[in-house]
Amino acid sequence: MIDIIISENIQGAAVAALQSRFKVVTQPDLWKDPLLLAEKAKNCRALIVRNQTPVTASLIDASAELVVIGRAGVGLDNVDYKHAEQAGIVVSYTPDQNAISVAEIAIGMMLSLARYIPAADADTKKGNWNRQRFVGTELYGKTLGIVGAGKIGYLTARRATAFGMKILAYDPFLSQDNILLSEIQAELVELDDLLSRADVVSCHLPSTPQTVGLLNRERLFRMKPGALFINTSRGKVVVESGLLEALKAGIVGGVALDVREKEPPQIGKLEKLPNVVLLPHIAAFTHEAQDRVTSAICEDVARVLDGKPAVNAVRRTTPMPRVTS
Missing domain, CATH: 3.40.50.720 (NAD(P)-binding Rossmann-like Domain)
Incomplete structure (x- = not known):
């Protein structure tokens, strides 16, 4: 055996x-x-x-x-x-x-979008020196919206506070009295409120029947004009066709995705936009x-x-007799 x-x-x-x-x-x-x-x-x-x-x-x-x-x-x-x-x-x-690694790459994505790092790098490597073309935005004083304030969401927000960002959080399983939210002085709000107020939206949701397609065209069009959108969680929580429309309409100012609706994805319109950063699901790969x-x-x-309980079991911690029909 x-x-x-x-x-x-x-x-x-x-x-x-x-x-x-x-x-x-x-x-x-x-x-x-x-x-x-x-x-x-x-x-x-x-x-x-x-x-x-x-x-x-x-x-x-x-x-x-x-x-x-x-x-x-x-x-x-x-x-x-x-x-x-x-x-x-x-x-x-x-x-x-892997929570620290994912939180760190989320911060890296924010900086990449806010300061046009990938686009400036590619342009400079072509022999150009276009300083005025890549005038970016500071994270200091901006509002970060955390969609899903679990371990990774919390660690991302905590690191963002070091940049002087204010924190909004959406998580239906948490209360405003949550000690971790209190520690980072996060305001717990409804999702639509977060989307309309945040300068940067960072998604940290699991893929469940309740979250698949949660960030659809209707919701994405409620985002603050010019806001940045980041997803390091699960691709299926975002409707990419709606995200593309929001980008083209100027509602969303920039997008960074480590995960996609379908993996690996086919090359499409997102891949051709200069204000989009795409990674191959590597947030946890350190x-x-x-x-x-x-x-x-x-x-x-x-x-x-060995007959011992698992430390990180989802539910049960010891094997049960197999149930057969």
């Missing part, structure tokens, strides 16, 4: 430690072949994935020996964790380990964050296989 299958590119000292104790099959491209994955997973006890492996109800049901799923990252939109819970399977993830993510998920998987 295989103890652990790793279906994506996850490596490092923590993986080597697992390999020294368990029978581990590592196939970085296995996620591309769902049928082969299902065949291999039939007799494995643990599955470790990133965000590309669809861990569906059918895959879970076909994996009769599975006791733990490790998601190396914070999002769970590719894992049917509710079905896994019903089947008695532990789902572990890494909710804190050496430090990936070391923390890999260590945490490998340790949790090992704990469950």
